[in-house]
C-alpha cells in the first residue's frame with residue numbers, strides 16, 4: 001500500500017458561471033492518469049491534478065481506502081459555499097475486481113474539481129495546509145480555465161485478441177454451460193479482453209467527449225487511466241437515500257427502431273434473460289436489505305435502451321439505517337451477480353479458471369466519495385485501461401452472464417456489442 005498523507009487538506013467550493021460542459025474544461029497537457037471524470041448527461045464532476053492519494057491491493061483494499069479517507073476528512077478544512085451533490089472535498093476511486101489482482105486500487109483527491117448540476121456550476125480547489133502557508137494559490141480559488149481545444153484523436157487504431165481469441169472464449173463459455181448444467185452453479189459472468197493499439201498516445205479527454213456524446217444516459221468515467229461509459233450503478237448514497245441500478249440480460253440493437261422495439265418486448269419475456277437478471281437483483285437486494293429500511297424493489301424489470309444494446313434493468317432503493325459510507329456499501333455489494341455469478345464463491349473460482357486473465361479494475365467499483373461519505377459507485381463496464389507504460393495501448397473489456405440456456409456464439413456476439421462504445425470512441429470506423 002502506498003499513500004501520501006499530506007499535512008492537512010484545505011478545500012473550498014464556490015459557484016462559478018455555468019460551464020457548457022465540464023468535460024470541455026479538462027486541461028490539455030495534464031497527466032492523463034490524473035484526469036478524473038464522473039459525468040452523466042452533462043451533469044457531474046471532473047478533476048485534475050493530484051493533491052493526495054492511496055494505492056492499495058488485496059483483500060483489505062476497500063478497508064485501506066476507507067481508513068485513509070476518514071483520516072483525510074477528519075484532518076481537512078472544508079469550506080463549501082454551494083452544498084450540492086459533488087461539492088466539498090471529493091476523492092475519485094477505482095477498485096480492482098479481485099482481491100488477488102496484481103492491479104492497484106486507487107483513491108485520489110484532485111487539485112481542482114469542476115462540477116455541474118441542474119444548470120449550476122461549481123469549482124472546488126484543494127491544497128495542502130503546507131502549500132497554503134507557502135502561498136501557493138488554490139484553496140483561495142483559482143479561476144475556471146477557458147474551454148480547451150478539442151483533443152486530438154489517437155490516429156489509426158488496431159485491435160488484437162487479449163487473453164483468449166474469440167473461438168477459445170466460446171469454448172470457455174461452453175464449458176461454463178456444461179458446469180452449470182451439471183449443477184455446479186447457477187450463473188457465471190465470463191469476460192474477455194481486446195488490446196487496442198493506436199498511432200499516437202491516447203488522450204482520455206478524447207474518449208470521454210466521444211463517450212458522453214453517444215452514451216448520454218451512462219456514467220462517463222475516468223480514474224487513474226481507466227476510462228469508460230457504464231450504464232450500471234452499483235450504489236449511490238445521497239443524504240441517507242441508497243439507490244442501485246442492476247442490469248443483467250442483454251440483446252444487441254439492430255439500428256432499426258421497429259425491430260428494436262420488438263426485441264425489447266422479447267427481452268422482457270425471455271426466460272433465459274429473466275433468470276440471469278433475477279440472480280443479479282437478488283445479490284444486490286440482499287445486501288441493501290442489510291443496510292436499509294423501506295427497501296423498494298419493483299417486481300418486474302424495465303428495458304433500458306442504450307445505443308448499442310438493450311438491458312433488463314431494476315432500480316433498487318432504500319433508506320440507510322447505520323451511517324455506512326458509500327464506499328462501505330460498494331464493498332458490501334461487490335461483486336454483484338451481474339459481474340460475478342451465483343453462488344459467488346463458485347462463480348469466482350470459475351472465472352479465475354476459465355477467463356485466463358486478470359480483470360484488473362474492470363468490473364470493479366468506480367466512482368467518487370465526498371467528505372460526508374456520500375458518493376456514487378458504478379461498475380466499471382464498457383471500459384478500457386490505459387497501459388501504464390505505453391500511452392498508445394489500451395486494454396478493453398466485456399463480459400456476459402452465462403446461465404444453463406446460454407449459447408456460446410450468441411454470447412461472443414453480445415460481448416462484441418458491449419465492446420462497441422470503447423471501440424468506436426477510440427476509432428471510427430472500427431476495424432478488426
Ligand SMILES: C=C(O[C@@H]1C=C(C(=O)O)C=C[C@H]1O)C(=O)O
Nearest residue numbers: 247248249250338398399400401
Ligand atoms: C459484464 C458486463 O455487463 C454485465 C452483464 C450483462 C449481461 O450479461 O446481460 C448486462 C449488464 C452488465 O451487468 C460487461 O459489460 O462487460
